[in-house]
Amino acid sequence: MKTYWTIEEVAQELGVTTRTIRNYLKSGELSGTKIGGQWRFTVENIRKLVGANSxxxxxxxxxxxxxxxxxxxxxxxxxxxxxxxxxxxxxxxxxxxxxxxxxxxxxxxxxxxxxxxxxxxxxxxxxxxxxxxxxxxxxxx
CATH class of the missing domain: 3.30.70 (Alpha-Beta Plaits)
Structure with missing residues (x-):
């Protein structure tokens, strides 16, 4: 099972643009980890984003x-x-x-x-x- 996702992968999975994902990062709605200068997201990060309105x-x-x-x-x-x-x-x-x-x-x-x-x-x-x-x-x- 995959451990980390990129901005592009999260955007594609959620059906939004990469800019939207970056806006979520900027606003604090989405958290992640920078690895080698690139954002990476765990399942928990993504669930917190989409689970806010669970x-x-x-x-x-x-x-x-x-x-x-x-x-x-x-x-x-x-x-x-x-x-x-x-x-x-x-x-x-x-x-x-x-x-x-x-x-x-x-x-x-x-x-x-x-x-x-x-x-x-x-x-x-x-x-x-x-x-x-x-x-x-x-x-x-």
Whole structure:
């Protein structure tokens, strides 16, 4: 398993430019180590960057709004055959998320786990998560 990644590799993996990665370094959002004048990043460095808005952190920090509000979190993995299929799933889900659901107490997370697997994580009110989860199941399976 690879121990260190370069700026270019991290940018490619996250789907951003190398300038964005350098901006993260400058702002302190990303930390790394300089080896021979070149930045190198560990898995922990990268997870801290992308984990700052971790669904579990967001979920655990939310406050109860009133006695009727039930917050839930749902995560599931989707097998994909290609990067394009993963991108198509993401776009379809984001379109539905943005067009149909509204409100502050809802979150949608998308993660590329491997070239063969993506992870979708939903959090928010029980009604939102269960309805959106059902829609995903009907649409994708």
């Amino acid at each position: 669904p579990l952190i967001s979920f655990s920090e939310n406050k109860v709004i009133d006695n009727n509000y039930q917050e839930v979190i749902m995560a599931f993995n989707l097998p994909i055959k290609s990067e394009k299929e993963g991108s198509d799933y993401r776009n379809l889900l984001l379109e539905q998320y943005n067009e149909v659901y509204s409100g502050e107490n809802r979150n949608f997370y998308y993660e590329i786990v491997s070239p063969e697997l993506i992870r979708i994580i939903l959090s928010g009110s029980a009604k939102y998560v269960l309805n959106f989860g059902t829609w995903i199941e009907q649409k994708l399976y």
